[in-house]
Amino acid sequence: MIPASADVAPAPVRIDAAALSGPRFAALPPLALYVHIPWCLRKCPYCDFNSHEAKGEAPEAAYVDALVADLELALPSIWGRRVFSVFIGGGTPSLFSAAAIDRLLAAIRARVPLEPGAEVTLEANPGTFEREKFAGYRDAGVNRLSLGIQSFDPQHLKDLGRVHDAEEARRAADAALVIFGNVNFDLMYALPRQTVAEAEADLDAALAFSPPHLSFYHLTLEPNTLFHRYPPPLPDDETTADIEDAVHSKLDAAGYGHYETSAYARPGRECRHNLNYWKFGDYLGIGAGAHSKLSFADRVVRQVRHKQPKQYLEQIALGAPLMEDSVVKRDDIGFEFMLNALRLTEGVPATLFAERTGYPLSLVRRGLEEAEARGLLERDPSVLRPTPLGQRFLNDLQQLFLAD
Ligand SMILES: C[S@@+](CC[C@H](N)C(=O)[O-])C[C@H]1O[C@@H](n2cnc3c(N)ncnc32)[C@H](O)[C@@H]1O
Numbered sequence: 001m002i003p004a005s006a007d008v009a010p011a012p013v014r015i016d017a018a019a020l021s022g023p024r025f026a027a028l029p030p031l032a033l034y035v036h037i038p039w040c041l042r043k044c045p046y047c048d049f050n051s052h053e054a055k056g057e058a059p060e061a062a063y064v065d066a067l068v069a070d071l072e073l074a075l076p077s078i079w080g081r082r083v084f085s086v087f088i089g090g091g092t093p094s095l096f097s098a099a100a101i102d103r104l105l106a107a108i109r110a111r112v113p114l115e116p117g118a119e120v121t122l123e124a125n126p127g128t129f130e131r132e133k134f135a136g137y138r139d140a141g142v143n144r145l146s147l148g149i150q151s152f153d154p155q156h157l158k159d160l161g162r163v164h165d166a167e168e169a170r171r172a173a174d175a176a177l178v179i180f181g182n183v184n185f186d187l188m189y190a191l192p193r194q195t196v197a198e199a200e201a202d203l204d205a206a207l208a209f210s211p212p213h214l215s216f217y218h219l220t221l222e223p224n225t226l227f228h229r230y231p232p233p234l235p236d237d238e239t240t241a242d243i244e245d246a247v248h249s250k251l252d253a254a255g256y257g258h259y260e261t262s263a264y265a266r267p268g269r270e271c272r273h274n275l276n277y278w279k280f281g282d283y284l285g286i287g288a289g290a291h292s293k294l295s296f297a298d299r300v301v302r303q304v305r306h307k308q309p310k311q312y313l314e315q316i317a318l319g320a321p322l323m324e325d326s327v328v329k330r331d332d333i334g335f336e337f338m339l340n341a342l343r344l345t346e347g348v349p350a351t352l353f354a355e356r357t358g359y360p361l362s363l364v365r366r367g368l369e370e371a372e373a374r375g376l377l378e379r380d381p382s383v384l385r386p387t388p389l390g391q392r393f394l395n396d397l398q399q400l401f402l403a404d
């Protein structure tokens with residue numbers, strides 16, 4: 001007998017079967033390789049990167065050996081895959097000799113298939129500039145240099161605790177453009193006591209070199225830094241907003257596309273390595289504290305290597321460099337994708353979500369509806385693109401994709 005309650009039709013329960021199971025990839029995302037060099041001449045007071053003052057010489061030879069061992073241990077997780085970009089970051093990779101970088105890149109080429117024309121970037125601090133060394137990096141296969149200039153203003157460089165002065169920054173910039181052509185300058189703004197006119201002068205000084213790429217970072221006070229403990233007098237919000245407006249219009253007039261929150265490039269000179277992060281591609285990170293995100297047919301994993309250089313070297317000797325190794329949960333992956341993709345001014349094709357997460361876009365339906373209703377996301381089903389309002393309130397937009 002049917003119980004009486006069956007007379008009342010139950011509310012339909014919608015189950016998205018695809019979203020409940022694990023991810024399914026038709027093809028794996030593109031793969032990049034990141035190599036971390038964790039030493040600097042001196043620790044800058046604003047920096048929370050995994051970077052450590054090299055007291056004396058950094059153990060260059062032992063560290064390159066460790067990187068090669070690290071790569072070999074990681075090979076089973078990337079079997080058969082080609083790498084389209086290598087990024088040697090830090091820290092200050094330009095502390096290392098050209099011979100060490102040559103040995104590193106030769107070891108990488110011997111173990112993983114690099115795509116022809118792969119982008120190979122190295123981060124350099126102007127305080128470590130030597131013409132011959134930079135030319136040696138180029139001969140070793142580096143074809144893009146990212147130069148940490150921060151500012152051309154002598155007082156601001158001093159306030160930032162930089163090891164180089166403005167003249168050294170100019171010399172390094174000149175040489176980098178001659179030797180590599182493909183060069184990025186890192187600049188920061190909203191510096192202690194900086195005025196709009198000073199920020200504009202800084203940008204003019206950078207534009208005089210006509211670099212193909214510029215990264216323009218808002219100086220942030222990061223926990224565990226000297227600036228966080230003893231905050232310097234920073235410009236107020238209004239001045240900062242005026243600096244941003246001035247910078248955007250100057251760079252736009254100079255022919256640079258603003259393709260990501262902090263990145264500007266001449267057409268075709270966008271950083272392929274960073275674009276891969278923002279498009280939720282895969283990356284293997286080797287070296288102290290390096291992060292990886294790797295996709296397999298049925299899962300996406302994140303890994304972090306031991307952070308302290310000494311501990312990393314010890315763990316490599318034991319064949320165990322990983323400090324964390326976890327599978328990305330279904331509930332988190334939509335947010336992680338959006339956290340990256342929505343930084344891109346032009347957004348991404350909507351189809352990229354399924355390609356890179358292995359789940360249908362319906363996984364984030366609620367967030368999409370709310371973002372569109374609030375005017376933060378374009379109402380175009382073919383793209384996931386923040387509106388100008390969404391770019392301005394990017395944090396709020398990204399938060400809408402957090403799992404309940
Ligand atoms: C790894 S460093 C680049 C290479 C080299 N270590 C150097 O500083 O010359 C990466 C960049 O992050 C930026 N950066 C670091 N700390 C920052 C902070 N607290 N706020 C904004 N940008 C920061 C700087 O522009 C820096 O050049």
Ligand code: SF4
Pocket residue numbers: 039040041042043044047048049051090091092125148
């Ligand atoms: S900003 Fe660059 S040079 Fe300064 S401590 Fe950080 S990584 Fe090292």
